[in-house]
Amino acid sequence: MKYVIVTGGVLSGLGKGITTSSLGMLLRARELRVTAIKIDPYLNCDAGTMNPFQHGEVYVLDDGSEVDMDFGNYERFIDVSLTTNHNITTGKVYRTVIEKERRGDYLGNTVQIIPHITDEIKRDIVQVGEDSDVDVTLVELGGTVGDIESMPFLEAVRQLSRDVGRDNIIFIHTTLVPILGVVKEQKTKPTQHSVRELRAIGIKPDFIVTRSERPLEGSIKNKISLFCDVPSDAVISAHDVGSIYEVPLLLEGQGLTDFVLNRFKLDKVEEDLTEWKDYLDRLLNPKDAVNIALVGKYTHLMDSYVSHVEALNHAGAKAKAKVNILWVESEDLEAGGPKDLLHKADGILVPGGFGDRGIEGKISAIRFARENDVPFLGVCLGFQLATVEFSRHVLGLERANSSEFDNDTPYPVVDLLPEQKEVVDMGATMRLGAHEIAVRESSTAERLYGKTKIEERHRHRFEINPDFIGKIEKEGLEYTGRSMDGRRMEIAELAGHPYFVASQFHPEFKSRPLRPSPLHYGLVQASLERKTG
Ligand code: GLN
Secondary structure, three states: EEEEEEOOOOOOOOHHHHHHHHHHHHHHHHOHHHEEEEOOOOOOOOOOOOHHHHHHEEOOOOOOEEEEHHHHHHHHHHHOOOHHHEEEHHHHHHHHHHHHHOOOOOOOOOOHHHHHHHHHHHHHHHHHHHHHHOEEHHHHHHEOOOOOOOOHHHHHHHHHHHHOHHHHHHEEEEEEEOOOOOEEEOOOOOHHHHHHHHHHOOOOOEEEEEEEEOOOOOHHHHHHHHHOOHHHHHHHEOOOOOOHHHHHHHHHHOOHHHHHHHHHHOOOOOOHHHHHHHHHHHOOOEEEEEEEEEEEEOOOHHHHHHHHHHHHHHHHHHOOOOEEEEEHHHHHHHHHOHHHHHHHHOOOEEOOOOOOHHHHHHHHHHHHHHHOOOOEEEEEEHHHHHHHHHHHHHHOOOOEEEEOOOOOOOOEEEEEEHHHOOOOOHHHHOOOEEEEEEOOOOOOOHHHHHHOEEEEEEEEOOOOHHHHHHHHOOOEEEEHHHEEOOOOOOEEEOOOOOEEEEEEEEHHHHHHOEEEEEHHHHHHHHHHHHHHH
């Protein structure tokens, strides 16, 4: 087993995740089997309860674990499906160690960060690699070198390099090279300092990946090489590019993959990046453009909807159209706000969400799409609200609502199922992860998926209330996708509308550059048709 450890210096948000994902994708293109681990040095056990304001999107894996949005990049770039074990957090590690201590597993010894916490971290890393049956395990260490929180993890990977031997582990350090002053000089000091910090811990990086606005100048590369004690061609420039999907080519172009293979003494297989380049070509050279309004409540933070943004990118590339996202804050719609954005939109997307803020704004956007034949995709909360909107304005059930938002509504068209009501613990009732769905023949969903049995990921508590399904379907909103036992509604489609499709599941999580989410593709296609007439 080979390990690649990716650390970060200077500041967060340098694209460690993209570097890790890109390298994973490149190694796969050399016919290696690859997996990725993300270490999050926070005390939360997982990202499930974390506020999107602080943390960006909560990404959901097949097994139902709720993880950091970096996982989305791993899965999209490397094209793998990961599990909860691939996310190691301080909270999880301490929980295991404390449980062991309580059980008496440490036989009365004093339990300490070194070796007990570090042993547990190493065991987790090695175990994931073994369970995944791969050649290379990539480990991204969240946070920045020098943070108190990261210390036990850095110590653990330092020890790991002794355990597995220096030939079997590579350290990549990502840093920032800012450009300052009137002469626009690229500055290396932050890189020097953060590498020194890393070396003080006992880790000598093999590669330094520098983020900078412009390509790294030759003299700057040499300077980093000299001060940080790495060969100058091991200093890789990860300068700004138009799309994150270009990063693998940027790294490949500077020989990173070959260096890594050499260091690991692995056979060199010619890379095959044809499909990726093809995808990029379609993404970067679109023949057309569409405007999609995304009506959400964290819209000033694009990170909260990153999987939708990527799914629309993937779909746009397939349709050879650039997708411009018009960010619409749903609360503003309530105040009579940016309706003009809805008028400018060729299609409307209402994504998932929790809590009642902005609900009425989303409902008005859905009504606008339905009444004006504007292509519409609703996801999770968007699906539930499409049912609410239809019940109110077509069935005439005034005050129809989800009981999540109005406990006294006379028409709880979205509600907890009876068996859920008995479970008081909020967390316990959440339906998470991949579940199979039966898709009705000849439906729009069947046309888009090309099959009648699909599997998609979920993250919700509420369901369409079975008591109202008959009445709703009679008026034309049909539930064309259902859980295998038929009890839960999964897809809704409006008959006679060019594209009015909504899903209880989150198709954005399984969207890949070369295999876009079928429902997002459907939205983009219908929006293009509407635009071009
Ligand atoms: N709040 C809704 C529910 O819990 C929808 C969740 C979501 O959109 N992810 O069912």
